[in-house]
Amino acid sequence: MTKLYKRSLSTKKSSTITGVNYATCCSGTKYKNRDDLLLIVLDPGSYICGCFTLSSMPSSPVIWSKKNNKKANNKKQKSVLLINAGNANAFTGEEGLIACKEKAKALSDLFNCDERNIFLASTGVIGEQLPYKEIINQFTYLKDNLSYYNFDAASSAILTTDLKPKTYSKKFKVCNKLFTISGFAKGSGMIFPNMATMLAFIFTDFAVDRDTLASLTKRAVDESFNRISVDGDTSTSDTVFVSTTNKENLKMATEDRLKALDKFYTELRKAMVDLAKKIVMDGEGAKKFIEIRVKNSKSIQRAKKICFSIANSLLVKTAIAGEDANWGRLVMAIGKTQINVQTKKIKIYIQGILLCLNGRGIEKVDEFALSNSLKNKKIKILIDLAEGNREFTSWTSDLTEEYIKINADYRS
């Protein structure tokens, strides 16, 4: 009991947001001996904003939540999030949508709220019918066990092939008032912009209207989750939810309000970037974290295309896994975009060491320093296009034999 108390206290300290309560259990639909079902209930007055996969074959919970995301919720009632891991409820036809409808109906009855206040997410195997009745059977137990204590348990219940939970929590001040932002994410394969098999849940008490929160969420997703790639594959289930309880409000003039919003946006982006990087670090079989920055580009679009051509190149990712400063493969990856770059002006750096200049390799490279620096867990690749002043950064992981082992066996 003492231990539990201590853990709860520490949880409360860092991540707790009054009015956000979690409960988890083992649903019996997939995993044994671990929780795989998560219920989150937010106090009346809260909002939930969603950002979803661009896949043209989205999962049923994505279809459900997208629809609700377009409606205004009922502010006088509770808001509910339900997430299960192990079964994506994707490509499950009419039955998949019925599963969503039934779950939402049961939750709506239990928490006395409109169905439009209920959001769903699922992750796991595609194409298997979700045993939703077994899930619904757990709702009373989950309701009885809701608590802000359960943040850590919540972050674990949503995992599939992830090696560890990915959490974030921070207190921040705006105009001398203290706010909290906290959240968690899952994802380690099928990771490519427009989000991965990637779920993320972020909560705050910073009061902000729903339209503003939706637009800030979209912007922050573009600057975080949409910059990562593990394997270039995009899931049918990607979802990011950002919620506010609206409990902590700042009363101020419009001008100050804009500054305050700016400050909040910075914190929201930080939370997402942190979780996005943690997803990459936990990439299936990944041993290295790779940052790719393309700078001095004519446009962000060009820089982005080159960034992701590198981030998704198997040959680049295997070279980094082999701790080989094989910049020839960077040249290949730039070239295959078919973007007309000025070969003779480009500079290529790995770990800050200049390797290419004037359209060819540098002759006197400190091979010892380079080789040593590639043993680091963090690898930095920098491409200077020398044609403008725009830039883009993306994050990825190396590609190891472990990735193949995991994915030749796992049904996702």
Add this chain to the structure above:
Amino acid sequence: MTKLYKRSLSTKKSSTITGVNYATCCSGTKYKNRDDLLLIVLDPGSYICGCFTLSSMPSSPVIWSKKNNKKANNKKQKSVLLINAGNANAFTGEEGLIACKEKAKALSDLFNCDERNIFLASTGVIGEQLPYKEIINQFTYLKDNLSYYNFDAASSAILTTDLKPKTYSKKFKVCNKLFTISGFAKGSGMIFPNMATMLAFIFTDFAVDRDTLASLTKRAVDESFNRISVDGDTSTSDTVFVSTTNKENLKMATEDRLKALDKFYTELRKAMVDLAKKIVMDGEGAKKFIEIRVKNSKSIQRAKKICFSIANSLLVKTAIAGEDANWGRLVMAIGKTQINVQTKKIKIYIQGILLCLNGRGIEKVDEFALSNSLKNKKIKILIDLAEGNREFTSWTSDLTEEYIKINADYRS
């Protein structure tokens, strides 16, 4: 001697084209104990047509050969092809271009032909300067050893990480006259449309004017080499050369001539498809050959995009390696194209077994038959979009731990 004689005879029978002679040697620039330099000399009257990588960072020999490809060659003189393996002479700046110029000059002197009759190709590591003087030193030896006997040796000298040579030869009849088409290719990684680190050389004696040959070559490349993918990476060095000695001419009326050309095109395409498939079969670490066909599409473009999204999906390729009929990953790969397909109409087949219908999985699949059929070396994936009558087929390989091993170690 007897053995050599026998081998030569058999070589002559299948692949020999009068007026196409090969010589190989070990250049000393990269490999030891194997030939890595190939000289091909064609009799006066021949043409060489090239088709090149679309990479915006092409290698020096690609730049050189592209330039010559735009000029008419001097028909009264010999035509020359020089290929080296181990060093791609790519991203080597001015020095790389000088290497090409010097090699061409030496060959032009040796064979008494214009430089525009000389075509070059290199494959191997990117970014290392080519020791071209060592290569030039071999020219006299190569000239003295030119022979149509050396077809097999030629097909081996161009290899890098390939496990085996890839050759093709066939006699075909047009209007009761016998012609020959033969050739060889290399490539096993960095394989993606717009050609891979892929070199192919095809020869015929079928007389055809250069413009026609160029257009037939482009069309056949689109229907063969541009349909394969091993790892989604595109090389700086991809080149296909098609040459004719023009020695066997058909004299006939224009109308018959068109029919004859059609027949020739069929043979040219067959040769390229055969070599393209052999490249995929020899994909780095590949254990399975995968054919992906998307049919009943509104347009070829849509079918093609879906084909390659599947062919390049790491998750699909690892599932096939694991002999897992994980069609959920096919759904994912279709969805990530963001092409608006009619989910409920799509049919998905693996090894001819229908797995999805009405936007969901089939319940009664003969899992035993399916599992058994996935043990085959050849895997067929069929997507029926049920929206039109166009189709596209692509070929790829599975992704195994071997691929990672090969590419974490090899400098390409």
